[in-house]
Amino acid sequence: MNFLKYVKQETEVIRQKDPAFKSNWEVFLYPSFWALYHYKRAHKLYEKGHFYRARKISQRAARKTGIEIHPGAVIGEGFFVDHGHGVVIGETTIIGNNVTLYQGVTLGGTGKEHGKRHPTLGDNVMVGAGAKVLGNIKIGNDCKIGAGSVVVRDVPDDCTVVGIPGKIVVQDCKRLIENLDQVTLPDPVAAEFCKLKDENERILKRISKIEKQVAENRDHMIIN
DSSP, X not given: OOHHHXXXXXXXXXXXXXXXXXXXXXXXXXXXHHHHHHHHHHHHHHHTTOHHHHXXXXXXXXXXXXXXXXXXXXXXXXXXXXXXXXXXXXXXXXXXXXXXEXXXXXXXXXXXXXXXXXXXXXXXXXXXXXXXXXXXXXEOXXXXXXTTOEEOSOBOSXXXXXXXXXXXXXXSOOOOTTOOOSSSOOOHHHHHHHHHHHHHHHHHHHHHHHHHHHHHHHHHHHHO
């Protein structure tokens, strides 16, 4: 692997995805830069069957960067982990191009599967801080996984998923990968509470109207 070429590629990726990036020299300060660099070294060894040496490199990198990437994982171009502490990527994970993860993300297994037991992420995917994507499931292209979500089922293309368990709250809505907003996502729980509140208000108004009619009828009967 040509180190200078790698530096140039990662500098451009980080510049596009992190507004805090001010100087090209800062690339060497990013945990994602070093985690991915050591992953690439370890992955080559893993593919050649040198599993112990590969794991030794990956575990050493995990201790230094806080980002644990199993050398068996397959990662596409334009990958970036913002901050990164607590990120875990399992052995059979497949990650497409232009994917962004935030701190605390787990791309893990469920503990019950064998063989392909970790997720597959398509292109242009953002996984928010603390989210967990578990099992042999597929996240489609141009998707967002909201912070703190737990996703255990397939997600089609062009979707936004939030909640525990994760629910699709936006579908067939093309995601712009430049928009890495983790905050202004739909909240299905809050939406349900609003619906319940509106329904409750309608019921109370109905009850009040009925009580008024009953009182008027009672007064009319007394007068007569």
